[in-house]
Amino acid sequence: MSDVAPVVFVVDDDISVRQALQNLFRSVGLKVEAFSNAQEFLTCNRPDAPGCLVLDVRLPGPSGIDLQRQLTGSGKQLPIIFITGHGDIRMSVLAMKAGAFEFLTKPFRDQELLDAVQGALERDRGERTSRSEAALARNRYESLTSREQEVFSLVVRGLLNKQVGGELNISEATVKLHRGNLMQRCRRSRLPISSVRQKSWIC
The missing domain is CATH 3.40.50.2300 (Response regulator)
Structure with a gap:
């Protein structure tokens, strides 16, 4: 552009x-x-x-x-x-x-x-x-599974893995797995998590 x-x-x-x-x-x-x-x-x-x-x-x-x-x-x-x-x-x-x-x-x-x-x-x-960037971030977010979206929404709010697990009633290990997958997707698209931190469409 x-x-x-x-x-x-x-x-x-x-x-x-x-x-x-x-x-x-x-x-x-x-x-x-x-x-x-x-x-x-x-x-x-x-x-x-x-x-x-x-x-x-x-x-x-x-x-x-x-x-x-x-x-x-x-x-x-x-x-x-x-x-x-x-x-x-x-x-x-x-x-x-x-x-x-x-x-x-x-x-x-x-x-x-x-x-x-x-x-x-x-x-x-x-x-x-x-x-x-907002359109790319939204497309990436919408491509996530429902659970990944839940994890992602809490991660961008600054919650630690243990806190995310407590909110979603899942283990910290499962949170780490989801978070690792999210980071890989962001790296592949060259889209930092920080770029979507302020997007109002993230619940």
Whole structure:
């Protein structure tokens, strides 16, 4: 996943702004896709790659804030950098509370925007990695037997073998056997037990 080139999405109804932003991002080697309104962006075939959204607040039809809400509600959130020539404190507070990565008021320096984009891409890379690890951890957990799941759930809570045995009414030797099998599976998948310690789907 880390080898996939990131994509910067731009949504701005001003064609001159779109072109300027495309030129800026391409000048530093970033792939960019630009749209004139929220609907165009929503209907595009987004690649499975790290990305961020540079979004104008004021758009024809649904506003940038509306688009942010829709993405959040659909679970397709990207780190969003809002840009606007009409920004005010209330608008920026609303955007940031809703999870925006940054809120820039025009005019802004090119480097200021590039820094924000790089930060947003790094965040998205990290979140994608976390989601991938969580999916792998869940698949591994669901492949365990019922007894192994019971042992595993207690192990990740920090219980010792003797305590696990007491909770499940099995011998400490049996716990060690199950625990050894679990460790082997984790090593084969290169998935440390610590990576699933905080997963809410483990009872």
